[in-house]
Amino acid sequence: MNHDRSRDLYDRALSAIPGGVNSSVRAIRPYPFFVQRGDGGHVVDADGNRYLDFVNGYGPLLYGHDLPDQVQAAVQSAVSEGPMYGAPTEVEVDLAEFVARHVPSVEMTRFVNSGTEATVSAVRLARGYTGRDKIVVMQGGYHGAQESTLVEGDVEDHGPSTAGIPEEFAEHTLPVPFNDFDAIHEAFEAHGDDIAAVLTEPLLGNSGIVMPEDGYLETLRDVTEDRGALLIFDEVITGFRVGGLQCAQGKFGVTPDVTTFGKIVGGGFPVGAIGGPAEIIEEFTPSGDVFQSGTFSGHPVTMAAGYESLKYAAENDVYEHVNELGEKLRRDLTEIIHDQAPQYTVAGTDSMFKVMFTREGPDATEGHCEAGCEQRPDCPRYDYCPKNAADVADCDTERWERLFWPAMKERGVFLTPNQFESQFVSYAHTEEDVETALDAYREAL
Numbered sequence: 001m002n003h004d005r006s007r008d009l010y011d012r013a014l015s016a017i018p019g020g021v022n023s024s025v026r027a028i029r030p031y032p033f034f035v036q037r038g039d040g041g042h043v044v045d046a047d048g049n050r051y052l053d054f055v056n057g058y059g060p061l062l063y064g065h066d067l068p069d070q071v072q073a074a075v076q077s078a079v080s081e082g083p084m085y086g087a088p089t090e091v092e093v094d095l096a097e098f099v100a101r102h103v104p105s106v107e108m109t110r111f112v113n114s115g116t117e118a119t120v121s122a123v124r125l126a127r128g129y130t131g132r133d134k135i136v137v138m139q140g141g142y143h144g145a146q147e148s149t150l151v152e153g154d155v156e157d158h159g160p161s162t163a164g165i166p167e168e169f170a171e172h173t174l175p176v177p178f179n180d181f182d183a184i185h186e187a188f189e190a191h192g193d194d195i196a197a198v199l200t201e202p203l204l205g206n207s208g209i210v211m212p213e214d215g216y217l218e219t220l221r222d223v224t225e226d227r228g229a230l231l232i233f234d235e236v237i238t239g240f241r242v243g244g245l246q247c248a249q250g251k252f253g254v255t256p257d258v259t260t261f262g263k264i265v266g267g268g269f270p271v272g273a274i275g276g277p278a279e280i281i282e283e284f285t286p287s288g289d290v291f292q293s294g295t296f297s298g299h300p301v302t303m304a305a306g307y308e309s310l311k312y313a314a315e316n317d318v319y320e321h322v323n324e325l326g327e328k329l330r331r332d333l334t335e336i337i338h339d340q341a342p343q344y345t346v347a348g349t350d351s352m353f354k355v356m357f358t359r360e361g362p363d364a365t366e367g368h369c370e371a372g373c374e375q376r377p378d379c380p381r382y383d384y385c386p387k388n389a390a391d392v393a394d395c396d397t398e399r400w401e402r403l404f405w406p407a408m409k410e411r412g413v414f415l416t417p418n419q420f421e422s423q424f425v426s427y428a429h430t431e432e433d434v435e436t437a438l439d440a441y442r443e444a445l
């Protein structure tokens with residue numbers, strides 16, 4: 001593959017943009033390929049190389065790069081009527097009503113412009129609503145580039161995970177390991193009266209893919225309810241992907257108080273949202289006392305793209321298609337791993353998938369999870385599969401990033417560039433694409 005033009009573009013970018021990119025994860029070494037355009041389930045780079053795209057914008061693209069005609073038409077029409085107004089439009093109401101109709105915990109939604117903005121607002125809302133300061137988060141959980149959640153450590157000893165955040169901010173954030181039943185009880189024993197909310201992804205989607213153990217989300221629900229704290233599900237990745245239109249909360253049957261959305265709900269345009277029962281969401285200004293505002297919030301182009309995308313998914317076989325391909329990928333990858341690298345773990349659900357380079361596996365694999373780790377205690381891999389972010393960090397992450405990712409890229413398959421970020425199947429992908437990907441895995445693993 002020739003990368004001359006990408007190389008030249010990165011040369012220019014390094015002088016004009018810090019690190020040459022506008023989001024840190026894109027800074028693939030030695031330099032990223034620059035995308036020229038999308039083409040269905042593929043992207044084409046600046047040198048004309050074509051890749052099967054399982055990054056899908058890191059999650060927002062349910063349809064890949066081929067928007068259904070009615071989505072395309074709604075977007076074009078919103079753009080041509082003038083991009084935005086600073087006054088409400090009908091399509092915001094359409095989308096909010098659609099979300100309320102399909103997502104179990106949601107009556108009302110406030111739209112914002114990014115997942116980060118959604119989690120910032122949700123944390124402020126929880127603090128304002130409960131009159132408490134502390135929030136519990138999962139170690140290795142990701143809630144965007146925000147002060148309250150860029151925190152590492154444990155309940156008793158924690159601090160900012162990046163420069164630029166005062167220690168005092170981190171003081172109010174209590175990180176616990178995902179899937180650790182004791183740790184959540186201990187956090188509430190030590191700080192229960194001060195905890196405004198538990199904020200978690202329903203499955204870890206930014207730290208490998210780690211499914212909740214049986215009963216874990218229910219435990220979070222029970223503890224928060226008992227102690228007067230809110231349960232916030234960050235469904236920025238899982239929303240309108242895992243569990244289809246009912247989202248992960250519907251799939252897992254656990255109803256949070258507040259849900260944050262992003263990615264798919266904007267149909268590929270910048271978006272975030274905070275949803276929940278009216279009693280809580282109306283705490284936002286102007287109906288309530290928790291300040292929340294945004295020049296671009298409820299942007300007509302985004303709202304049109306989001307509404308038409310979700311409506312299309314409701315009326316067509318979109319989730320069947322992506323989930324079937326996801327299942328096939330995970331099932332066949334499990335077979336490949338069985339033959340070639342039995343210590344590795346295949347993870348994911350619905351249209352999410354990832355191979356995690358776990359360092360040890362069982363001798364016998366009979367009766368194991370067949371299409372992605374489900375954290376089933378009777379699975380022979382159970383003692384080896386990652387249960388939390390620390391387990392994922394213990395994987396052979398260097399091999400994944402330095403050897404495996406480039407080998408897949410050379411074979412024309414674009415994966416997220418490290419062990420940690422999820423990969424996604426889109427509606428534009430075909431069975432043939434999946435076979436192509438599986439062949440690449442066979443050669444690269």
Ligand SMILES: *Cc1c(COP(=O)(O)O)cnc(C)c1O
Nearest residue numbers: 114115116142143144234236237
């Ligand atoms: C992507 C993501 C975010 C941040 O969303 P941005 O739009 O990048 O700000 C927050 N939470 C989760 C779970 C995400 O996957």
